[in-house]
Each structure stands twice: as C-alpha cells, then as structure tokens.
Amino acid sequence: MKSFNIQALKKPFNIVIDNIASDKSISHRCAMFSLLSNEPSHIKNFLTAEDTLNTLSIVEQLGATVERDDSTVTITPPKELVEPKDILDCGNSGTAMRLFCGFLSSLEGSFVLTGDKYLNIRPMNRVSVPLKSIGAYIDGRENGNKAPLFIKGAALESFVYESPVDSAQVKSAMILAALRAKGNSKYKENELTRDHTERMLSGMGASIRTNDQGFIEISPLEKPLKPLDITVPTDPSSAFFFATAAAIVPGSSVTIKNVTLNPTRIEAYKVLQRMGADVEFIENQNVYEPIGDIIVKHKKLEAVTVGENISWLIDELPALSIAMSQAKGTSLVKNAKELRVKESDRIKSVVNNLDLCGIKYNEFDDGYEVIGGSLKKAKIDSNGDHRIAMSFSIAGLLCGMDINDTDCILTSFPNFEELLKELEK
Numbered sequence: 034m035k036s037f038n039i040q041a042l043k044k045p046f047n048i049v050i051d052n053i054a055s056d057k058s059i060s061h062r063c064a065m066f067s068l069l070s071n072e073p074s075h076i077k078n079f080l081t082a083e084d085t086l087n088t089l090s091i092v093e094q095l096g097a098t099v100e101r102d103d104s105t106v107t108i109t110p111p112k113e114l115v116e117p118k119d120i121l122d123c124g125n126s127g128t129a130m131r132l133f134c135g136f137l138s139s140l141e142g143s144f145v146l147t148g149d150k151y152l153n154i155r156p157m158n159r160v161s162v163p164l165k166s167i168g169a170y171i172d173g174r175e176n177g178n179k180a181p182l183f184i185k186g187a188a189l190e191s192f193v194y195e196s197p198v199d200s201a202q203v204k205s206a207m208i209l210a211a212l213r214a215k216g217n218s219k220y221k222e223n224e225l226t227r228d229h230t231e232r233m234l235s236g237m238g239a240s241i242r243t244n245d246q247g248f249i250e251i252s253p254l255e256k257p258l259k260p261l262d263i264t265v266p267t268d269p270s271s272a273f274f275f276a277t278a279a280a281i282v283p284g285s286s287v288t289i290k291n292v293t294l295n296p297t298r299i300e301a302y303k304v305l306q307r308m309g310a311d312v313e314f315i316e317n318q319n320v321y322e323p324i325g326d327i328i329v330k331h332k333k334l335e336a337v338t339v340g341e342n343i344s345w346l347i348d349e350l351p352a353l354s355i356a357m358s359q360a361k362g363t364s365l366v367k368n369a370k371e372l373r374v375k376e377s378d379r380i381k382s383v384v385n386n387l388d389l390c391g392i393k394y395n396e397f398d399d400g401y402e403v404i405g406g407s408l409k410k411a412k413i414d415s416n417g418d419h420r421i422a423m424s425f426s427i428a429g430l431l432c433g434m435d436i437n438d439t440d441c442i443l444t445s446f447p448n449f450e451e452l453l454k455e456l457e458k
C-alpha cells in the first residue's frame with residue numbers, strides 16, 4: 034500500500050497548470066454514450082484513471098472497439114451490443130455502477146455489475162428501486178441494494194418520477210432507461226444536480242428538455258444518436274485541490290487551464306470567493322459546456338456556512354474543509370447527509386482527520402462545524418477515499434503530513450503527486 038510523506042512548502046508558489054486530470058463525470062459519460070450511436074466517437078483528453086478505464090473496459094465487453102492514440106480514444110460501437118462473457122467490474126466508481134444500471138436494464142441479456150470493497154457497500158436502492166418500478170429486473174445483496182448486482186434486460190415502462198435524492202447518478206440512470214422505455218418519461222429533482230448527461234445527450238440529438246414545472250422530459254430514441262467528437266475539459270473537482278492550496282498558502286496563486294465552468298461544478302470556487310480568496314473565471318470556449326480558466330490567489334480567509342445546492346459541492350467539501358480550517362471563525366456544513374455514502378463516510382473521514390491535525394470540530398448527522406485554527410502534522414488515514422487522501426496532502430503543504438493508503442488517488446487523478454511536487458520548485 035502506497036503512502037505519502039508531504040513536506041511543508043518553504044516558499045509560496047505561483048503556477049499555471051495545464052495538465053490536471055480530465056473530467057471524470059464527462060469521461061464516464063463519453064464512454065457509455067458512444068454506445069448510443071452507430072458511428073465512431075472521438076474523445077480527446079479522455080481521463081485515463083482507474084475509474085474511467087474500468088468504464089471503457091465495460092464498453093468493450095459490451096462489444097465496442099476501443100482504440101487509443103496519444104490523448105484520443107476512438108470508440109466504435111458494435112452493430113448490436115453483446116451479452117458480456119464475464120462480470121462487469123466498476124472498481125471504485127458509483128457513477129459507473131449506477132449509470133450502467135439504467136443503461137443495461139433494457140438491453141437483451143444478463144449482466145453482473147460488481148466493484149471494489151468500498152463500492153460494494155454503497156447503496157444502490159436509489160437506482161434499483163425506481164428502475165424496478167418501471168419493470169427492470171435487478172437483484173443483488175439486500176434485495177438489490179448492494180453489489181454485486183444481477184440485471185436481466187427487460188422491457189421498461191415510461192415513468193413520471195420525482196426523486197427523493199438529489200443525485201446526478203440517479204438522474205442519469207433514469208434518463209438512460211427512459212431512452213429505451215415504451216413512451217415519454219418525466220424526471221424531477223429538488224435542486225438541479227450536475228447536468229452533463231442532459232447536455233451531452235441533447236447535443237448528440239436525443240430529445241431531452243426541462244419543462245416549466247422543472248420536469249426533465251425524455252422521449253425514447255427513434256434512431257441512433259450522432260457520435261461524440263469532444264475534447265474533455267479539466268475536472269474542476271480535481272483542480273480544486275490546487276485551488277485550495279493557493280487559497281491557504283500565503284502569497285500563492287494558481288491558474289488552472291481549460292476547466293469546465295458548468296455552474297453545477299464550480300460552486301466550491303464561489304465558496305472560496307465568499308471566504309475572501311481572490312477567484313477569477315475566464316470563459317473562452319463552449320463545447321456542450323462553458324469552458325475556461327480559473328485563477329485563485331491567496332487572501333486571508335473568513336469562516337463560511339454552506340447548506341444549499343450541496344450536490345454542487347459534494348466532491349469538493351473535503352478540500353473545502355481544509356480551507357475552513359484556515360479561516361477565521363467557525364464554518365458550518367449542513368444539509369450534507371449525502372457525504373456519509375460517498376467513497377467513504379466523508380463526514381467521519383474529514384472530522385476525524387482534522388481532529389488528528391489539532392483542528393476543533395463538531396459533528397452532526399448531516400454535516401459538521403470546523404473551527405479555524407493551526408494545522409499540525411499528523412498520520413492521516415485516507416479510508417481508501419481519493420478525495421480524503423488529496424485534501425490532507427494539501428493541508429500538508431502548510432505543516433507536513435503523513436498519509437496512509439494513497440493508491441486510491443489513481444481512481445481519479447493519476448498525476449496528482451507529480452503536480453504536487455511542482456509546487457516546491
């Protein structure tokens with residue numbers, strides 16, 4: 034098992050980074066959605082991390098041909114999708130497992146989805162229950178709540194579904210199911226979650242629109258979709274570790290190039306701004322999504338409360354908690370119970386590790402308070418959660434840090450360690 038020994042930085046950094054990992058959510062979707070066309074899709078800057086490579090392998094097991102040339106992946110879909118000869122391994126990825134549930138439910142054949150020890154204890158009822166209610170056959174441990182999951186393709190009914198959980202994974206699974214259902218379907222969420230699925234599928238020609246009552250209306254596919262020809266932008270959630278580093282290390286700044294500026298993905302940067310950091314967004318492209326550069330510069334940070342649009346922040350809250358630990362006053366995270374069912378229980382992982390670093394906190398069922406203070410070097414346990422390992426590595430830039438079990442970083446950000454070393458130069 035790999036570990037990191039982070040040294041405190043001796044001086045501030047001012048850096049432009051143009052090779053942060055590509056967007057994970059968009060890369061998963063590129064691989065999967067290419068199967069909805071009958072022509073090859075060309076995907077430049079596909080994220081070559083464990084999670085998205087697993088999705089690519091599943092796409093191959095379903096009959097697609099995948100060619101990789103430098104930074105471009107070409108996916109040629111088969112004439113007919115095939116029933117895989119083996120189990121489909123989603124590794125650590127909830128996105129892969131939940132989206133494939135929606136995608137596979139209406140395909141002819143039998144499929145077994147599994148994952149690593151962390152994914153196989155995460156709740157799948159949020160997708161299996163609504164899918165079963167429209168005719169899907171999904172079974173697994175706890176009646177289909179825990180993987181390994183067994184899916185047998187079935188004809189799906191159309192639906193009107195108001196989701197009790199604000200989750201882009203659930204929304205995407207249901208949209209994918211709706212594309213092959215018997216009639217028009219409608220899906221509603223309380224608060225808008227990341228909308229890559231809607232943007233990409235409508236860009237490929239699917240009929241998906243949001244009506245005045247906030248329902249997403251989806252019509253079944255009448256013909257194959259247009260293929261994708263896309264350059265995947267930088268992942269704002271991965272880039273946020275370096276944004277946090279610039280915000281907490283006095284005198285530092287970072288420019289992050291070619292990031293998706295989709296409003297559902299950059300809320301954490303806006304929270305940093307509210308805390309007092311200098312943050313600038315420079316939009317310069319639009320391909321399915323607004324794309325541009327983000328510049329973050331250190332300024333003294335003030336405490337903040339976050340409790341709305343939590344799904345827009347969910348992946349960044351661990352790093353944001355490190356910024357909160359360096360802010361003056363008590364910061365509060367509320368309405369964030371979803372953190373408990375991520376790659377680890379992120380409320381526990383954050384507060385227990387902050388505690389080891391000498392930061393005072395209060396834990397609640399749906400969030401926590403962080404009382405700004407002075408970080409001290411500690412031995413951190415990542416709990417196998419990539420975002421915990423990376424967040425506390427960033428904290429280590431101030432005081433040094435020993436982090437156990439850092440292999441998980443490879444699920445989303447393979448060159449994280451290399452980029453961290455750049456800050457010392």
Ligand code: S3P
Nearest residue numbers: 058128199200201202203347348
């Ligand atoms: C994702 C959705 C979010 C996010 C995850 C990626 C996606 O999960 O936390 O990292 O690509 O759809 P939820 O939909 O469970 O909130």
